[in-house]
Amino acid sequence: MSVLSLRGITKSYAGNAILKGVSLEAEAGEFIALVGPSGCGKSTLLRIVAGLDHGDTGEIVIGGRSVARMAAADRNVAMVFQSYALYPHLTAGQNIAVPLAMRRLTAAQRLPFVGNVLPGQKQIRTDIQRQVKEMALALKIDHLLDRKPGQMSGGQRQRVALARAMVRRPAVFLMDEPLSNLDANLRVHARGEIVDLHRRAGVPTLYVTHDQSEALSMADRVAVMIGGSLLQLATPKEIYDNPAHIEVARFLGQPKINVLETRTDAAGIVRFGDLVLLAKRGQAPDAPVKLAIRPEFVRFHAAGAGRLTARVERMEFLGSEVIVHARLDAIGEVITAKAAPAEAAALAIGQPVDVEFMAERVMLFDSEGARLQAEPVAIATTLEKIHG
Amino acid sequence: MTSNAISVARILRLAILSTGALLFLAPYIFMVSTAGKAQSEIFSSSLSLIPEQWSYIENFSKALSRVSMSTLLFNGVVVCALIFVIQIVVAIPCAYAMAKLKFRAARTMMVLVMLGLLVPIHATALPIYVAFDRLSVLNSYTALVAPFSISVFAIFLFLQFFRAMPDDLIHAARLDGMSEAGIVARVIVPNAWPAITAFAIFSVVAHWNDLFWPLIVVTNQDYATPPLGLLYFRAAEAGDDYGALMAATLIITLPLVTAFLLAQKRFVEGITMTGLKG
Numbered sequence: 001m002s003v004l005s006l007r008g009i010t011k012s013y014a015g016n017a018i019l020k021g022v023s024l025e026a027e028a029g030e031f032i033a034l035v036g037p038s039g040c041g042k043s044t045l046l047r048i049v050a051g052l053d054h055g056d057t058g059e060i061v062i063g064g065r066s067v068a069r070m071a072a073a074d075r076n077v078a079m080v081f082q083s084y085a086l087y088p089h090l091t092a093g094q095n096i097a098v099p100l101a102m103r104r105l106t107a108a109q110r111l112p113f114v115g116n117v118l119p120g121q122k123q124i125r126t127d128i129q130r131q132v133k134e135m136a137l138a139l140k141i142d143h144l145l146d147r148k149p150g151q152m153s154g155g156q157r158q159r160v161a162l163a164r165a166m167v168r169r170p171a172v173f174l175m176d177e178p179l180s181n182l183d184a185n186l187r188v189h190a191r192g193e194i195v196d197l198h199r200r201a202g203v204p205t206l207y208v209t210h211d212q213s214e215a216l217s218m219a220d221r222v223a224v225m226i227g228g229s230l231l232q233l234a235t236p237k238e239i240y241d242n243p244a245h246i247e248v249a250r251f252l253g254q255p256k257i258n259v260l261e262t263r264t265d266a267a268g269i270v271r272f273g274d275l276v277l278l279a280k281r282g283q284a285p286d287a288p289v290k291l292a293i294r295p296e297f298v299r300f301h302a303a304g305a306g307r308l309t310a311r312v313e314r315m316e317f318l319g320s321e322v323i324v325h326a327r328l329d330a331i332g333e334v335i336t337a338k339a340a341p342a343e344a345a346a347l348a349i350g351q352p353v354d355v356e357f358m359a360e361r362v363m364l365f366d367s368e369g370a371r372l373q374a375e376p377v378a379i380a381t382t383l384e385k386i387h388g
Numbered sequence: 389m390t391s392n393a394i395s396v397a398r399i400l401r402l403a404i405l406s407t408g409a410l411l412f413l414a415p416y417i418f419m420v421s422t423a424g425k426a427q428s429e430i431f432s433s434s435l436s437l438i439p440e441q442w443s444y445i446e447n448f449s450k451a452l453s454r455v456s457m458s459t460l461l462f463n464g465v466v467v468c469a470l471i472f473v474i475q476i477v478v479a480i481p482c483a484y485a486m487a488k489l490k491f492r493a494a495r496t497m498m499v500l501v502m503l504g505l506l507v508p509i510h511a512t513a514l515p516i517y518v519a520f521d522r523l524s525v526l527n528s529y530t531a532l533v534a535p536f537s538i539s540v541f542a543i544f545l546f547l548q549f550f551r552a553m554p555d556d557l558i559h560a561a562r563l564d565g566m567s568e569a570g571i572v573a574r575v576i577v578p579n580a581w582p583a584i585t586a587f588a589i590f591s592v593v594a595h596w597n598d599l600f601w602p603l604i605v606v607t608n609q610d611y612a613t614p615p616l617g618l619l620y621f622r623a624a625e626a627g628d629d630y631g632a633l634m635a636a637t638l639i640i641t642l643p644l645v646t647a648f649l650l651a652q653k654r655f656v657e658g659i660t661m662t663g664l665k666g
Binding site: 047050051052071072073077078079081082083085086087088089098099102103164 | 559561563564565570574575
């Protein structure tokens with residue numbers, strides 16, 4: 001049974017639809033990354049799950065209880081904010097203790113002075129202190145417990161925020177771009193740490209990010225949101241290799257996927273250079289389609305007798321690889337290839353090249369952007385099959 | 389050469405500032421000086437700052453004996469403290485709601501606050517006086533405190549300050565299980581000290597020195613605030629005894645002056661409002 005399920009959540013602000021019916025199921029212990037360009041509604045979705053904002057329609061079920069009408073505090077979710085949102089007037093230790101104190105101590109026991117003499121609170125307070133200490137040790141921040149947020153570095157604050165969220169063992173963990181305020185080195189390091197912590201705690205996590213590499217490297221499953229819709233929810237490998245929508249394909253991958261506009265012929269076949277593709281579910285004849293291929297599956301060869309020729313325009317040296325941009329002679333579009341430095345050494349700017357696509361990695365999308373399952377066919381056999 | 393130019397500019401700046409300070413301090417200095425002069429010397433034609441004959445003890449004992457100075461000071465403290473505390477208790481939750489919560493009347497409230505800022509106490513003094521008279525609460529702490537219990541200025545000041553507080557802080561508090569009242573008490577107030585200090589200066593100074601309102605609602609000396617007490621002192625007792633009057637004035641202004649001098653640094657911090665970061 002899923003521990004968190006969202007069904008048909010919609011939200012609009014002043015007539016603008018921010019979320020257009022988002023549904024999602026998270027299994028126990030799963031790490032789901034919500035990724036999308038800024039303004040796609042991913043943070044709004046997270047806030048709605050947390051109870052900080054309310055959807056117009058839709059249902060949220062956490063651990064079998066419908067929580068859509070519950071206040072944030074009763075949903076048993078914890079959140080790490082982009083700004084960390086630590087209480088500036090409390091020390092790290094006090095910050096971590098707040099969620100525990102709010103839950104375990106009664107209102108009277110929390111009162112200053114009076115609360116300290118009420119029966120039973122002492123036991124609870126020592127217990128809370130012990131738990132804070134344990135949490136701090138697990139996150140290696142035990143030496144910071146007496147410092148205030150203003151005296152800590154970004155990375156330290158981020159750990160304190162994590163500790164505050166994790167200490168009370170929530171049913172669901174929500175993270176809103178928790179790494180975006182860290183510098184690049186620390187970010188990569190913190191990624192690994194969050195994944196480790198998640199493994200150990202086993203709490204299902206919704207992780208919002210706009211950074212595709214974060215999403216792909218950390219998550220069990222990645223949910224790509226674009227324009228208020230969840231376009232695809234799948235494992236990182238599946239979502240990268242097999243995107244369901246052209247926008248998903250465009251959003252993931254660096255450098256961006258090559259997309260070329262073309263048409264099917266009268267027989268419903270796409271021909272592009274050496275490529276001959278047959279859409280599996282009989283694509284309408286003579287219709288516009290989009291042909292997409294990731295740069296790592298494109299090769300440029302020094303000019304030969306290929307059918308698809310291009311001219312190298314720009315080369316970006318990145319150390320382990322070289323990104324080569326070349327303009328296709330036939331249609332004037334630029335396509336990008338990722339090449340090993342050794343291969344790229346043979347290329348020069350302005351040089352005419354033959355373009356080779358790895359046929360089995362070419363994807364077809366219809367004019368709306370939906371994926372068309374397609375199959376490359378060897379030229380000779382195709383012609384026989386179709387025309388013969 | 390540049391250092392020379394800078395020093396010339398500095399001297400000029402210092403000279404202008406000193407002249408300004410002297411101009412503002414002159415009445416106070418003159419008061420301190422007069423408080424130490426005998427009656428005959430005050431009305432002599434020669435003008436000197438340093439009393440020829442030191443009569444501080446005489447004047448101060450006159451001031452202390454002729455009016456009940458302790459009652460005046462006590463009333464001042466009670467009235468100012470009550471006004472300040474009630475203003476804070478009312479204004480902080482109100483400003484929090486307007487800054488961070490969404491409710492239908494938010495805009496209307498904002499307009500009302502703005503309107504409230506535009507209406508001076510002098511405009512509403514008469515109706516309030518009549519109402520207090522009917523309620524027979526004239527000559528009481530209630531009459532002195534009640535009209536100032538809701539300060540639109542405080543609401544406005546805190547509103548601006550709370551708006552700058554990050555929303556995520558309040559969201560985090562909600563997720564941690566705090567009620568709205570809990571958020572105000574545990575998150576907003578502990579982080580609003582700069583604003584509260586700044587407001588404290590405005591409120592306490594204004595009401596400690598206020599003569600207008602006490603003059604309207606208080607006729608009984610037992611409830612007189614310091615400025616009103618001074619007025620009685622002059623009218624009834626001292627007449628033309630300026631030495632004693634100045635001594636009394638000195639006693640009355642002293643608490644605020646010392647308080648400001650002691651907490652000068654914090655006050656300036658409060659007014660410039662170094663907001664919270666991180």
